[in-house]
Amino acid sequence: xxxxxxxxxxxxxxxxxxxxxxxxxxxxxxxxxxxxxxxxxxxxxxxxxxxxxxxxxxxxxxxxxxxxxxxxxxxxxxxxxxxxxxxxxxxxxxxxxxxxxxxxxxxxxxxxxxxxxxx
Amino acid sequence: xxxxxxxxxxxxxxxxxxxxxxxxxxxxxxxxxxxxxxxxxxxxxxxxxxxxxxxxxxxxxxxxxxxxxxxxxxxxxxxxxxxxxxxxxxxxxxxxxxxxxxxxxxx
Numbered sequence: 405x406x407x408x409x410x411x412x413x414x415x416x417x418x419x420x421x422x423x424x425x426x427x428x429x430x431x432x433x434x435x436x437x438x439x440x441x442x443x444x445x446x447x448x449x450x451x452x453x454x455x456x457x458x459x460x461x462x463x464x465x466x467x468x469x470x471x472x473x474x475x476x477x478x479x480x481x482x483x484x485x486x487x488x489x490x491x492x493x494x495x496x497x498x499x500x501x502x503x504x505x506x507x508x509x510x511x512x513x514x515x516x517x518x519x520x521x522x523x
Numbered sequence: 524x525x526x527x528x529x530x531x532x533x534x535x536x537x538x539x540x541x542x543x544x545x546x547x548x549x550x551x552x553x554x555x556x557x558x559x560x561x562x563x564x565x566x567x568x569x570x571x572x573x574x575x576x577x578x579x580x581x582x583x584x585x586x587x588x589x590x591x592x593x594x595x596x597x598x599x600x601x602x603x604x605x606x607x608x609x610x611x612x613x614x615x616x617x618x619x620x621x622x623x624x625x626x627x628x629x630x
Contacts, residue, residue: 439619448624449559449567449610454617462617465524498566508573508614509557513566 406430406512408438408499413517416489424484424517426499431512433475437502438482439510440473442495442519450495454502455482467493489521525549525613527622535630542598544625546611551591555615558587558596561624562607570609571596601627 412424426438433455440452453463453473461473472485482499497519501512526549536542546556558571560581569578571587574594584599598605606629611622 441621448608449561449612449621451612451619451621454619462619464618464620502614502619504614507569507576507578508555509569509578509612510559510567511569511578513568516566 406501408501408512408514410497410499410514410517413497413519415520415522417523418490418521420489420521421485421487422489422519424486424497424499424519426482426484426514428480428482428501431501432477433480433482434477437504438475439500439502440482440484441498441500441510441513442493443498443516444492444495447495452497453484456502486519489519491521493519494521495519524618525552525616525620527611527613527620529609529611529622529625531625532623533626533628535628536601537630538601538603540601542596542601542605542627544596544609544627546589546594546596546622548592548594548613552613552615554590555613556587556589556594557612557614559610559612560607561610567610598627603629 407429437456439454470488475482496516499514500510554574559567561567575587
């Protein structure tokens, strides 16, 4: 069974940093597109970032320069380092597998981890 | 980045009625568009891929159409379990983007 499990969320002050983790099982992060998608309270989905084979990386304009996505293949884990956090970064952060073959879409979602940016 | 505009924001309908949801892209995405269904407290679930292909587990009352910049999700006859929020996502250009969502609520 393919599973993504997020961790690392919590309460952080504006301007602070946090690192989220996404541990994968049933798939290998190095051969898949692994994304972060967030959802602010009562709001819609916002695509944040992706990492894929060959060190392909992309970011949403809203987080470029503040967030960094990376992976540790030995731990089969993807990370999202979030710096210079702001109130509008408050959200549930989902780790997700982007599939670009048959069933072109996000076909696996984690349960989400909550990030709250507040003083 | 490509902006997706969904309309209406809220659709108030009764079970058995037809729901028509729209997603418009700021530039062509060909047919590289997906739809997701999200229920309260749950992660989204892939519903439609490549604009018109139904994902595993969803019944035939769900259908998608469109190409280029204009897309439609249709639910032919609403069942109680269909009341949810629906999002479109373009998968043509990085960064990938989502629409703002349409909430289908029970009248």
